[in-house]
Amino acid sequence: MAIENKGLLESLSVFATTLVSIAHTRLELLSTDLEEDRAHLILLVVQYLIAAFFLMVGLVIAIILIVFVLWENHRMFALSLVAGFFLVMGLGIACYAIYKTKTKPRLFSASLSELVKDQQALDSR
Numbered sequence: 048m049a050i051e052n053k054g055l056l057e058s059l060s061v062f063a064t065t066l067v068s069i070a071h072t073r074l075e076l077l078s079t080d081l082e083e084d085r086a087h088l089i090l091l092v093v094q095y096l097i098a099a100f101f102l103m104v105g106l107v108i109a110i111i112l113i114v115f116v117l118w119e120n121h122r123m124f125a126l127s128l129v130a131g132f133f134l135v136m137g138l139g140i141a142c143y144a145i146y147k148t149k150t151k152p153r154l155f156s157a158s159l160s161e162l163v164k165d166q167q168a169l170d171s172r
Contacts, residue, residue: 072161
């Protein structure tokens with residue numbers, strides 16, 4: 048009887064160790080997913096801010112040039128052209144931002160797929 052109890056305790060101990068190991072691996076995957084997503088987001092924000100800065104400087108110079116060139120004879124046309132440009136660009140960027148928000152991959156997708164694989168492996172036993 049003592050030998051059977053020892054075997055059962057060893058078996059439970061191995062099972063507990065396996066569960067802890069699986070949990071540890073999954074938590075490491077979740078942590079990696081969070082770090083990658085954070086780094087990706089920071090890089091995107093920095094790139095967008097730099098691009099926005101240079102685009103705004105170029106846009107201001109272009110607007111001054113258009114208004115200066117067309118002011119004498121076509122001032123209404125120049126102002127309408129500039130206003131139309133801003134409206135079209137604003138709508139285009141808003142639509143693109145909505146599209147990117149809707150098509151963003153799920154957070155923790157790699158971790159979730161690993162958990163599904165674990166569940167399928169456990170169900171097949």
